[in-house]
Amino acid sequence: MAWFRKPKKPLTSSDKRDLPSDVFVKCDGCGEILYREKLAQGGYVCPHCAHHFRISADAYIRLLLDDDSFQETESELTSADPLEFTDLKPYVDRLVAARKKTGRADAIRTGRATLEEIPVALGVMDFAFIGGSMGSVVGEKIARLGRLALEEGRPLILVSASGGARMMEGIYSLMQMAKTSAVLARLHEAGLPFVSILTHPTTGGVTASFAMLGDVNLVEPGALVGFAGPRVIEETIRQELPDGFQRAEFLLEHGMVDQVVDRRELRATTARLLRHMNGGPRE
Amino acid sequence: MVEIQEQIDGLLDLAERKGIDVSGELSGLRQKLEVIREATYRNLRPIDQVQVARHPRRPYTCDYLERVFTDWIELHGDRAFRDDAAIVGGWARLDGRSVMVIGHQKGRDMKDNLHRNFGMPHPEGYRKALRLMRLAEKFGRPVITFIDTPGAYPGIGAEKRGQAEAIAMNLREMARLRVPLVSVVIGEGGSGGALALGVTDRILMLEHSVYSVISPEGCAAILWRSADHRDRAAEALKLTSSDLTRLGICDEVIPEPAGGAHADWDGTATALGEALRRAVTELQALDPEQRMAARHAKYEAMGAWQEA
Numbered sequence: 001m002a003w004f005r006k007p008k009k010p011l012t013s014s015d016k017r018d019l020p021s022d023v024f025v026k027c028d029g030c031g032e033i034l035y036r037e038k039l040a041q042g043g044y045v046c047p048h049c050a051h052h053f054r055i056s057a058d059a060y061i062r063l064l065l066d067d068d069s070f071q072e073t074e075s076e077l078t079s080a081d082p083l084e085f086t087d088l089k090p091y092v093d094r095l096v097a098a099r100k101k102t103g104r105a106d107a108i109r110t111g112r113a114t115l116e117e118i119p120v121a122l123g124v125m126d127f128a129f130i131g132g133s134m135g136s137v138v139g140e141k142i143a144r145l146g147r148l149a150l151e152e153g154r155p156l157i158l159v160s161a162s163g164g165a166r167m168m169e170g171i172y173s174l175m176q177m178a179k180t181s182a183v184l185a186r187l188h189e190a191g192l193p194f195v196s197i198l199t200h201p202t203t204g205g206v207t208a209s210f211a212m213l214g215d216v217n218l219v220e221p222g223a224l225v226g227f228a229g230p231r232v233i234e235e236t237i238r239q240e241l242p243d244g245f246q247r248a249e250f251l252l253e254h255g256m257v258d259q260v261v262d263r264r265e266l267r268a269t270t271a272r273l274l275r276h277m278n279g280g281p282r283e
Numbered sequence: 284m285v286e287i288q289e290q291i292d293g294l295l296d297l298a299e300r301k302g303i304d305v306s307g308e309l310s311g312l313r314q315k316l317e318v319i320r321e322a323t324y325r326n327l328r329p330i331d332q333v334q335v336a337r338h339p340r341r342p343y344t345c346d347y348l349e350r351v352f353t354d355w356i357e358l359h360g361d362r363a364f365r366d367d368a369a370i371v372g373g374w375a376r377l378d379g380r381s382v383m384v385i386g387h388q389k390g391r392d393m394k395d396n397l398h399r400n401f402g403m404p405h406p407e408g409y410r411k412a413l414r415l416m417r418l419a420e421k422f423g424r425p426v427i428t429f430i431d432t433p434g435a436y437p438g439i440g441a442e443k444r445g446q447a448e449a450i451a452m453n454l455r456e457m458a459r460l461r462v463p464l465v466s467v468v469i470g471e472g473g474s475g476g477a478l479a480l481g482v483t484d485r486i487l488m489l490e491h492s493v494y495s496v497i498s499p500e501g502c503a504a505i506l507w508r509s510a511d512h513r514d515r516a517a518e519a520l521k522l523t524s525s526d527l528t529r530l531g532i533c534d535e536v537i538p539e540p541a542g543g544a545h546a547d548w549d550g551t552a553t554a555l556g557e558a559l560r561r562a563v564t565e566l567q568a569l570d571p572e573q574r575m576a577a578r579h580a581k582y583e584a585m586g587a588w589q590e591a
Contacts, residue, residue: 076591082530083521087506136586143583165474165496167506170520171532174496175585177475178482181454182582189459205496207447208435208475213455227447227475228437232501236437246442254443 027051043263052220052263054200056102057109057126060159064267065113065122072111074144077137079106083170091168098129106137107162110145112154116271118278120157121149125206127161134206135166139176142210146183155193155274156184160211163229164204177209184213193277195270198225198248198257216273217257218266219248225256284323287316320542327491329517329526333499335491336470340545342552343402344371344386344429347469350552351559352377352384358415360407364444367408369400369432370480372415377427378560383419385412385480386429389470402471403436406449409479413453416460425463425563428480433498435476450479457482458582463566463574465559467537468492468524469544484578485562486532488524489551490539494532495522532585535562 025034029051039046043063044053055063061070078095085091099105107129113122123145125132142158149156165173187194196214198207200223208227211217219225226246234241244250248260261269291312298305327335335341348355352375359366372385387404390396412428419426435446457464464483472481472494488494499517500510507516527533537558540547566574 078589078591080587080589082587083519085519087516087519088508136588140586140588167497167502167520169587170496170522171494171527171530172586174474174478174494175532175582177451177478178454178458179582179585181451182458182482182579185455185458186579188455205475208450208479209454210451212445212448212451225447226442227435227450228442233437233439233442237439241439245439254445256445256448 028053045263050221050262052200052222054127054161056128057104057124057159060124060199061109061113061122063263064157064159064270065115065120066117069114070111070122071113072109073148074110074141075105077105077141079135079137079169081168082136082172083168085168085170087168094130094168102126102129104129106141107132107134107166108138108141110141112148112152115157115267115274118271118274119152119154120274121145121152121154122157122159124159125161127163127201130166131164132160132162132202132206133164133166133173134162134176134180134209135169135173136176138166139173139179142176142180143183146180146187149192150186150190153192153279155195155278156187157195157197157270158210158214159197159199160202160206161199162202162204162206162211164206174205177205180210181213184210193274195273197266197270198251199223201225203227203229212256215277216259218259218261218269219251219257220263220266221248221260223248225251284316284319287312287319291316317541320546324491324539324541324543328514329493329520329523330499330514332491332523333471333493333517335543335545336493338543338545339391341470342544342548343391343431344384344388344469346548347386347429347552347555348375348384350549351556352382353379355384358418359411361410361414363410364407367400367405367411368398369402369404369436370408370412372412374424377556377563380563381422381424382563383415383424383426384429385415385426386469387432387477387480389431400436402432403434404432404476404479405436405438405441406444406446409435409449409453412480413449413456416453416457420460420462423462425465425567426460426483427559427563428464428466428483430466430468430472430477430480430494431470431492432473432476433471434473435479450475453479454482458578459575461571461575463563463569464578465562465566467555467559468494468533469555472522473498482578482582484566484574484581485534487535487537487558487562488527488533489537489544489555490524491543492524493522494524494527495520 030049357373389402390399499513502516503512
């Protein structure tokens with residue numbers, strides 16, 4: 001009875017981060033009309049249905065960290081287009097457009113900061129920059145952040161939002177999975193905590209490397225997190241996926257994450273976790 | 284080439300039926316075939332390399348196990364869910380030295396492929412691989428991996444059981460192993476599902492193998508909006524053994540016999556065995572700290588970026 005079925009929402013790459021600058025915003029979750037300023041104060045979580053709007057890296061920095069504590073590192077690192085990649089348009093053009101759109105050099109911001117007065121090393125991905133894809137710059141910035149955490153004995157926090165590896169950098173993008181995981185191996189041996197915060201959506205090479213390697217993995221409600229994207233799975237198995245597949249609650253049920261955490265609770269939860277895991281002697 | 288092969292087959296058939304001596308014509312045709320074959324394989328386009336890497340007659344992990352190693356004892360299972368036949372692993376001897384061999388395994392026919400899932404592992408396959416690598420670590424044995432997969436399987440069960448976590452954990456744990464690690468891409472190096480066996484001290488590639496972040500078909504479907512452009516995607520992705528050497532990823536290319544590995548399994552295995560012996564010997568000469576430092580340095584250097 002196909003005509004009964006709820007029409008599937010197409011997967012869009014539309015950028016919900018760029019909310020209309022109007023005074024009012026319509027919630028994607030419940031359709032409620034919301035007062036924009038109030039929404040922003042609440043971390044862009046709908047006060048009626050708790051729908052989590054997609055927010056920028058900057059918004060996560062404000063949300064998670066102590067005021068003005070973020071000291072950015074490596075903000076000038078840019079992609080070198082190693083393959084001189086061109087599809088329907090040159091990769092360098094895509095980079096220029098993404099920089100213009102986001103005002104950032106690539107898909108992650110990294111830096112030192114404090115979170116409820118705990119010194120941390122934090123990286124936040126930005127889905128608005130070529131789908132938050134991981135190329136050499138994202139990989140290198142995470143590697144440097146990991147080394148900084150090692151040198152300064154800081155816990156590491158990474159907030160992920162990514163479509164996966166950046167295929168315009170070919171094999172180099174694949175190898176960033178190994179690079180970031182290798183740095184996490186060193187962090188692991190040094191006994192430093194790593195909290196991975198997964199946001200909507202995180203798939204592919206980012207999930208299959210650092211994002212799943214947290215000592216604790218937290219996920220925002222409703223976020224889609226997986227290895228393969230739903231479209232690829234549907235095409236492979238030639239059947240429709242069940243409702244809620246690869247969503248935060250599914251991940252919790254199947255043991256992939258420790259908790260589903262409302263965005264407004266992320267800072268407090270992370271701080272409590274770090275107080276448990278930070279600075280303990282390692283026998 | 285197919286045409287000449289048909290002529291040869293026809294001639295042989297004729298000779299057999301009528302008892303005629305065709306050796307003169309035959310050697311002429313064979314020579315012609317050899318010349319064309321060599322020229323063809325010297326000038327393969329990237330998409331042709333992909334086709335050769337996927338050739339259904341190409342030797343797979345088990346074929347090299349038979350030819351390069353002795354005393355193979357297969358070990359099964361991840362101790363948690365099931366045995367994944369898309370990855371094989373176990374003890375073997377390389378020139379009498381005990382080593383752990385782990386590799387993707389494709390099927391040779393449809394029935395075999397259903398069993399092997401076309402060489403596309405589930406999480407339990409990667410977890411079996413990690414279990415065996417840790418076993419090798421316990422006894423100080425080198426680990427040799429063979430990479431040959433279209434990719435990790437994208438399915439419901441795979442997601443439920445944590446495909447991403449299984450791959451990620453292998454990447455992290457391979458960076459921590461103290462024993463020598465060598466990987467060889469023998470066919471298709473398909474993305475994260477390949478890399479999950481590939482964080483190694485040395486990365487070798489058979490000449491006509493490929494290694495890529497995404498299949499040319501997948502890349503074309505996304506960036507060109509049609510899989511028809513797979514030849515252009517194959518070119519743009521820089522996925523051949525010579526590309527990867529130039530990009531500093533591949534440490535050594537193992538030459539294939541004229542006509543590709545599928546034309547001469549034994550010859551390919553001989554070359555592969557020699558390269559493996561050399562790599563393992565070199566790595567065993569280093570102490571574990573040196574090896575691990577070099578491995579970390581190798582992966583930390585990968586990529587291309589510009590400082591401000």
